[in-house]
Amino acid sequence: MNMISTLPAAGAALAESGPQTEPDAAVSVRHLSRSFGGPAILDDLSFSIAPGEFVALLGRSGSGKSTLLRTLAGLDPAPAETLSVPPARAVVFQEPRLLPWKRVWKNVALGLRIPDAKARALQALAEVELSHRVEAWPLTLSGGEAQRAALARALVREPKLLLLDEPFASLDALTRLRMQALVGRLWQTHKPAVLLVTHDVDEALLLADRVLVLIEGKIGIDLRVPLDRPRHHADPGFSLLRTKLLASLGVQD
Amino acid sequence: MSGIALQGSAPGIPGAVSFAGKKPGRSWHARLRRAYVPLGILALWQAGSALGWIPTQPMPPPSTIAAAFLQLAVTGQLADNILVSLGRVAVGLGIGVAVGTLLALASGLSRLGEDAIDASVQMLRTLPHLALIPLMIMWFGIGETPKITLIALGSTFPIYLNLFSGIRGADRKLREAAGTLGLSPFETILNVVLPAALPSFLVGLRQAFGIAWITLVVAEQINASSGIGYLVMNARDFLRTDIIFVGLAIYALLGLLTDQSVRLLEHYLLAWRPSYLNQEPGR
Numbered sequence: 001m002n003m004i005s006t007l008p009a010a011g012a013a014l015a016e017s018g019p020q021t022e023p024d025a026a027v028s029v030r031h032l033s034r035s036f037g038g039p040a041i042l043d044d045l046s047f048s049i050a051p052g053e054f055v056a057l058l059g060r061s062g063s064g065k066s067t068l069l070r071t072l073a074g075l076d077p078a079p080a081e082t083l084s085v086p087p088a089r090a091v092v093f094q095e096p097r098l099l100p101w102k103r104v105w106k107n108v109a110l111g112l113r114i115p116d117a118k119a120r121a122l123q124a125l126a127e128v129e130l131s132h133r134v135e136a137w138p139l140t141l142s143g144g145e146a147q148r149a150a151l152a153r154a155l156v157r158e159p160k161l162l163l164l165d166e167p168f169a170s171l172d173a174l175t176r177l178r179m180q181a182l183v184g185r186l187w188q189t190h191k192p193a194v195l196l197v198t199h200d201v202d203e204a205l206l207l208a209d210r211v212l213v214l215i216e217g218k219i220g221i222d223l224r225v226p227l228d229r230p231r232h233h234a235d236p237g238f239s240l241l242r243t244k245l246l247a248s249l250g251v252q253d
Numbered sequence: 254m255s256g257i258a259l260q261g262s263a264p265g266i267p268g269a270v271s272f273a274g275k276k277p278g279r280s281w282h283a284r285l286r287r288a289y290v291p292l293g294i295l296a297l298w299q300a301g302s303a304l305g306w307i308p309t310q311p312m313p314p315p316s317t318i319a320a321a322f323l324q325l326a327v328t329g330q331l332a333d334n335i336l337v338s339l340g341r342v343a344v345g346l347g348i349g350v351a352v353g354t355l356l357a358l359a360s361g362l363s364r365l366g367e368d369a370i371d372a373s374v375q376m377l378r379t380l381p382h383l384a385l386i387p388l389m390i391m392w393f394g395i396g397e398t399p400k401i402t403l404i405a406l407g408s409t410f411p412i413y414l415n416l417f418s419g420i421r422g423a424d425r426k427l428r429e430a431a432g433t434l435g436l437s438p439f440e441t442i443l444n445v446v447l448p449a450a451l452p453s454f455l456v457g458l459r460q461a462f463g464i465a466w467i468t469l470v471v472a473e474q475i476n477a478s479s480g481i482g483y484l485v486m487n488a489r490d491f492l493r494t495d496i497i498f499v500g501l502a503i504y505a506l507l508g509l510l511t512d513q514s515v516r517l518l519e520h521y522l523l524a525w526r527p528s529y530l531n532q533e534p535g536r
Contacts, residue, residue: 074433075432090433091430093430099431099445100525100526102525110434110436111436137525138525139525139526
């Protein structure tokens with residue numbers, strides 16, 4: 001955004017062709033490397049996410065997906081020159097991470113510095129279809145409800161970048177499908193840039209504009225998903241992309 | 254019987270039917286069932302005394318103890334001495350809880366504080382505080398100060414140890430999440446760390462109460478001119494076993510009452526916990 005703008009058109013063209021940065025991007029990562037004592041987890045990694053773009057990040061376990069997300073969330077500090085992210089960010093983790101001693105709506109309103117925080121929290125809870133549980137204690141929520149509350153807590157901050165760290169991984173299959181649809185709807189309403197870390201190829205293809213695959217600390221694959229929404233598993237384009245992505249993850253479909 | 258009566262009168266009060274139908278009725282019966290054995294023992298004791306099987310001088314029957322209790326209550330001695338003892342525990346415990354809390358906050362929330370405080374406290378706590386009585390008497394004489402100091406000292410450690418471990422045990426993931434919500438470090442301590450440490454603090458409080466009572470008993474027997482301990486020691490000099498039993502019963506009762514009050518506090522402060530949640534109506 002406020003970066004030295006050289007050639008926007010060239011930048012856009014480059015983004016099509018591979019892991020390059022883009023001047024107008026919501027997120028841009030430039031030559032980011034991370035290691036924790038051993039070999040590099042992220043190795044000279046570069047990519048960008050456009051404003052309002054939904055990007056899914058795939059990779060085998062231990063490939064550094066979560067490390068990258070945590071870096072973008074500011075949980076693991078990184079050198080400033082390697083990273084530009086919007087200040088308005090929100091994270092949904094694999095576990096809901098609600099404070100058990102605060103009622104659901106207070107969890108959502110936590111840290112909101114606006115006068116009508118409660119009204120906004122209730123509105124966000126209504127959006128995730130949790131109006132009936134606003135006064136509940138978090139430990140009484142089901143897994144899906146708790147994760148919806150966590151989603152409301154993220155959305156109420158009106159993030160320009162929404163970071164989702166395998167948010168559906170611990171849900172049962174039916175709840176997961178409903179949550180995926182909900183996230184898709186909310187994204188279309190609010191249009192934040194999204195980075196969804198997942199190990200589920202179908203989930204990535206259902207939701208994302210673009211799928212990145214992290215291989216050996218680099219963006220191994222940067223694939224646009226040109227399918228119309230709502231998407232269906234039965235779509236021939238869908239299964240074609242699916243096979244391709246699975247192959248990149250070392251699985252023969 | 255009372256359960257049925259309640260249900261009969263319930264229709265006027267919304268929600269009263271389910272309330273009367275569930276918990277209180279069941280726990281009323283359960284409580285009564287629990288009382289059978291102690292009441293039976295009391296009855297046997299009384300009967301044994303009446304039949305001459307239990308010598309009444311060392312072991313007066315419950316009726317004599319009750320009479321002694323009544324007499325002490327009527328003359329006002331009982332209330333006066335209970336108040337003195339309660340006052341000692343309240344002041345000593347107040348100081349102990351305050352000091353323990355401050356030390357635990359300082360050492361739990363900062364590495365510097367931990368280095369400065371924790372090792373010293375851990376060393377001191379291995380010393381049984383009752384062993385300090387001779388020293389206390391030499392330092393502070395035989396007035397209120399040594400008693401209160403001992404109670405404060407004894408109750409500081411359980412508060413410190415439990416609160417410290419509670420603070421350190423606060424879920425790192427929740428703290429991290431609070432950070433992503435834009436909470437300042439101070440707000441994170443207030444909203445995440447301290448509530449997470451509250452259950453441990455209350456465990457410490459319960460232990461502190463227990464230690465405070467034990468310390469009180471010991472301190473009051475060494476040197477006292479008032480309080481339950483004084484009453485008991487005085488009774489010993491006059492061979493009034495019945496009054497000694499009254500004193501014991503009072504100690505037990507006070508201990509039970511304070512324990513119950515901490516439980517009540519837990520019930521209110523930890524209402525969000527699953528163990529209390531199933532007692533919440535609705536859902």
